Amino acid sequence: MIPTFVNDRHEKGYRAVLGGLNHIGYSAGLRDEDYEFVDWFDSLAPKRRVCAVFGQTPFSYDSACFAVFPTKTPATADRVAQYRALGAPIGLEVQPNGILPWRIGRDASTTCHVREEIPHERIDALFRDSALDWKPQSILRAKNIPGATTAAQLEFLDLNLVPALEQIVSQKLHEVLTAAIVDVTNAHQTRTGLPPDPRRLFRLVFRMLAARVLHDRSVQGFRSLDSATPAVILERVADYYGEDSPVLHDRASQQAVFDRLWDGFSFQNLSVDILSYIYENTLVDAGARAELGIHSTPRNIARYIVNKLPFEDIPEADRRVVEPCSGHGVFLVAALKRLRDLLSPNMSGQERHKYFVKMLRGFEIDAFALEVSRLCVTLADFPNHSGWKLHCADIFRSPDFDKSLQSAQIVLCNPPFQDFGPSHAARRQGLLKKPVAVLSKVLSALSPAGLVGFVLPRQAVSGLSYREARERLAKRYSEIEVVSLPDRIFQGVDLETCLLIAKSVRRGSKLVSLQFSEVREEDRHRFVQQHHASRTDISERSISEVARSWNIPELSEVWDRLNTHAQLQKIARIHRGVEWKQPFRRHLYLSGSPNDHFRRGLNSVERDFRSFETPETTFLCGKQSFQRGNAWRLSWEHPKVIVNAVRLSRGPWRLAAFFDPSGLVVSQNFHAVWPRLGYPATTIVALLNSPIAAAYVATHEGRMHIRVSTLRQMPVPEVSREDHALLHRLIDAYLQSLRSLPHNDLELWGARAGNDIARNLLLQIDAVILRAYNLPPRLERRLLDYFNDARTPRRVPFSFDGYFPESFKPTIPLWRFIATDFERCRGSYLVDSLPDRIEPSIAAVLEDVA
Numbered sequence: 001m002i003p004t005f006v007n008d009r010h011e012k013g014y015r016a017v018l019g020g021l022n023h024i025g026y027s028a029g030l031r032d033e034d035y036e037f038v039d040w041f042d043s044l045a046p047k048r049r050v051c052a053v054f055g056q057t058p059f060s061y062d063s064a065c066f067a068v069f070p071t072k073t074p075a076t077a078d079r080v081a082q083y084r085a086l087g088a089p090i091g092l093e094v095q096p097n098g099i100l101p102w103r104i105g106r107d108a109s110t111t112c113h114v115r116e117e118i119p120h121e122r123i124d125a126l127f128r129d130s131a132l133d134w135k136p137q138s139i140l141r142a143k144n145i146p147g148a149t150t151a152a153q154l155e156f157l158d159l160n161l162v163p164a165l166e167q168i169v170s171q172k173l174h175e176v177l178t179a180a181i182v183d184v185t186n187a188h189q190t191r192t193g194l195p196p197d198p199r200r201l202f203r204l205v206f207r208m209l210a211a212r213v214l215h216d217r218s219v220q221g222f223r224s225l226d227s228a229t230p231a232v233i234l235e236r237v238a239d240y241y242g243e244d245s246p247v248l249h250d251r252a253s254q255q256a257v258f259d260r261l262w263d264g265f266s267f268q269n270l271s272v273d274i275l276s277y278i279y280e281n282t283l284v285d286a287g288a289r290a291e292l293g294i295h296s297t298p299r300n301i302a303r304y305i306v307n308k309l310p311f312e313d314i315p316e317a318d319r320r321v322v323e324p325c326s327g328h329g330v331f332l333v334a335a336l337k338r339l340r341d342l343l344s345p346n347m348s349g350q351e352r353h354k355y356f357v358k359m360l361r362g363f364e365i366d367a368f369a370l371e372v373s374r375l376c377v378t379l380a381d382f383p384n385h386s387g388w389k390l391h392c393a394d395i396f397r398s399p400d401f402d403k404s405l406q407s408a409q410i411v412l413c414n415p416p417f418q419d420f421g422p423s424h425a426a427r428r429q430g431l432l433k434k435p436v437a438v439l440s441k442v443l444s445a446l447s448p449a450g451l452v453g454f455v456l457p458r459q460a461v462s463g464l465s466y467r468e469a470r471e472r473l474a475k476r477y478s479e480i481e482v483v484s485l486p487d488r489i490f491q492g493v494d495l496e497t498c499l500l501i502a503k504s505v506r507r508g509s510k511l512v513s514l515q516f517s518e519v520r521e522e523d524r525h526r527f528v529q530q531h532h533a534s535r536t537d538i539s540e541r542s543i544s545e546v547a548r549s550w551n552i553p554e555l556s557e558v559w560d561r562l563n564t565h566a567q568l569q570k571i572a573r574i575h576r577g578v579e580w581k582q583p584f585r586r587h588l589y590l591s592g593s594p595n596d597h598f599r600r601g602l603n604s605v606e607r608d609f610r611s612f613e614t615p616e617t618t619f620l621c622g623k624q625s626f627q628r629g630n631a632w633r634l635s636w637e638h639p640k641v642i643v644n645a646v647r648l649s650r651g652p653w654r655l656a657a658f659f660d661p662s663g664l665v666v667s668q669n670f671h672a673v674w675p676r677l678g679y680p681a682t683t684i685v686a687l688l689n690s691p692i693a694a695a696y697v698a699t700h701e702g703r704m705h706i707r708v709s710t711l712r713q714m715p716v717p718e719v720s721r722e723d724h725a726l727l728h729r730l731i732d733a734y735l736q737s738l739r740s741l742p743h744n745d746l747e748l749w750g751a752r753a754g755n756d757i758a759r760n761l762l763l764q765i766d767a768v769i770l771r772a773y774n775l776p777p778r779l780e781r782r783l784l785d786y787f788n789d790a791r792t793p794r795r796v797p798f799s800f801d802g803y804f805p806e807s808f809k810p811t812i813p814l815w816r817f818i819a820t821d822f823e824r825c826r827g828s829y830l831v832d833s834l835p836d837r838i839e840p841s842i843a844a845v846l847e848d849v850a
Helices: 008-025 077-086 120-134 134-142 161-192 196-216 229-241 251-261 270-281 284-293 297-306 332-343 349-359 365-379 399-407 432-445 464-476 521-530 543-549 556-561 681-688 691-700 708-712 721-738 757-773 777-784 820-824 827-833 838-850
Strands: 033-040 046-055 063-070 090-094 100-102 321-324 360-364 390-393 410-412 451-457 477-485 497-505 511-518 535-544 572-576 598-602 620-623 640-644 659-661 670-675
Touching: 008 063, 008 090, 008 100, 008 120, 008 321, 033 077, 033 556, 033 820, 046 077, 063 077, 063 134, 063 691, 077 161, 100 120, 161 196, 161 270, 161 521, 196 229, 196 251, 196 365, 229 251, 229 757, 297 332, 297 410, 297 451, 297 497, 297 521, 321 399, 332 349, 332 360, 332 365, 332 410, 349 360, 360 365, 360 511, 360 708, 365 390, 390 535, 399 432, 432 451, 432 464, 464 535, 477 820, 511 543, 535 543, 535 640, 556 691, 556 777, 556 827, 572 708, 640 681, 659 681, 670 708, 681 721, 681 757, 691 708, 691 757, 691 777, 721 757
Parallel strands: 063 090, 321 360, 321 410, 360 390, 410 451, 477 511
Antiparallel strands: 033 046, 046 063, 090 100, 451 497, 477 497, 511 535, 572 670, 598 620, 640 659, 640 670
């Protein structure tokens, strides 16, 4: 956009704005007064121009800070929003008599001017007053590190702008690259009758992609490639980056990728670190993921870990980063970006490149993955050449890896999650799981001041196989952050994971500051995009407590209160169900009708598996030659309680139980609970179906299966003989109500008129259990409110939408709330009971009370 002005005063104001930006750190080399970019928010993807000001080079939406635009007449929000694909959060409209600062949002509705017009005479004062929040490092940090924004910056920054832009660009890039791969594959198969070699295909696509980036960024030697043949373009890229690995050489394949990538997509304003996206989302299929144990780290997860580690507290010359199991280098790219943001914006590109090469080191056993990693890191440091210290090595046998750890200040890793093969040396050291082995290896050789950021399986939070690693971390670090993630975070893999971030080396205190965050399923996308967890708790823990578990469960105040109660293992014997020899052979192990060696029982948790009700059964084969383990020898013929071992939902209602007096046998998808010490089975059923049990399991388990150890440790109350008997009668009545049988004369304890009978009986069962736990009313209310936003319903055959009406504020125990005496005190009850001749004004007051 070539600026046009009304008069000399107008132009002088524009120059004063550029001078003010220069004064706070935006030198002439960080701005382009006629910068062209594609408006990806517009479906037609038009090109737009503006005076763009950047916090650092290379220029991209990641580094854009200001859009400066003179206007003859006041701009509208719609017009200013046309600049949002630039990525700059702040717009400065230069009017003939003053300037108007704008917040540029992700759309016109979030784009607005945040101050009144500022006279030209006040421009210097504006930049002087805003210098701290507007300088390059401040805006780059606020844009790229969620949570780093100051209160003053929030006035100007729409934190959803860059995530929205990245989402659009990522999708379009994915579409273009997918189409390019399809075109090349079809062209190659048409010519040869064979599919292309995947590695040569990848190199071909990536090199043509790099050529397009170099061309769009006007790098010398690539500016006039439009008339060159694809072969010439590929040769020039290979020479530029020093790459000699072969690509697909047939002319048809090369022309196909050229035609697709050379039209319709501009990389002028693209943040090049996003190009690592193609490896995890476009070029790795499900088969390769399963075979190689690949669960590529989403770049926003890598950014979260990198941004949480205190790089800024480490001297600039010591910020050495090592990534074992580097895969396609997503952590290296994220670390490069973090290091760049901390460097002076006046440092030249070549100086920065030398610094990055010195600070970053990666190790990967797979040669092709390492090649991908090198290309991704190279593009992230565009337009500089290679020279990266990336090693093809097994970290368990590499002296170079050991040496690099001794000087490393930061180790970033997402290790493979599968077990070691039977012949691997780690097995001889008693290590079966790769994540434990990699973490132990790092902790053994890491420099005393070194910090770590790891992606680990969710079982690392409290699993026994990780206990030693947790203890070592607790002894070494005084500040540890753990984030528990739901499944489906990683592309194409159903894994529950956690993030480990060890932030501060121990200096003397024996306590560990443990921060535990949980991301629930419904907040998964929000965390990936904005780094907002569903909840966060911080606690000072001893080394032994951290070694036992990283978990700070939700409702921890409730569990602390119940910590002195007996545990379920005191009143019951709990065992997982039976299992068969693998692989599972349904036609041999299950039957719909009785046969020799078959016993009636349950195999899977179906949708009709509900609280208190006996589900439909099947027949399980107990033939001795098929049996695995000792569970077949348990006392299945004795009365017991059956509870699911596979969670019923991702929400709080994960548990359901029923009483089995008939000798059913259950598979590993269930647990069997045998009462002892004369404890009634019906009370155990009520306990396991109660909100206490549901909340305990939901806050202590983050996995698909509910462990026996979790159930054993569940707190149980002392229940009086009268309440044992009452629970037995209430459960009987509840099951009768579900069968639509007439009720006997059982006096319904605390019955509330007008409620559904089954729901009312269920509330009464819960109330008896809660009364036995005797929680303070405040904590009981917190517990019951935990179920208010449950996205998956309670496992009962009727609507159950919570315990208290949404507008009900007082905190009283559930058993009092459902009592008849409480109902008779409510205004609505009084209104319904009064005669028709009541004075209308009094009736209105009573209605308000109701």
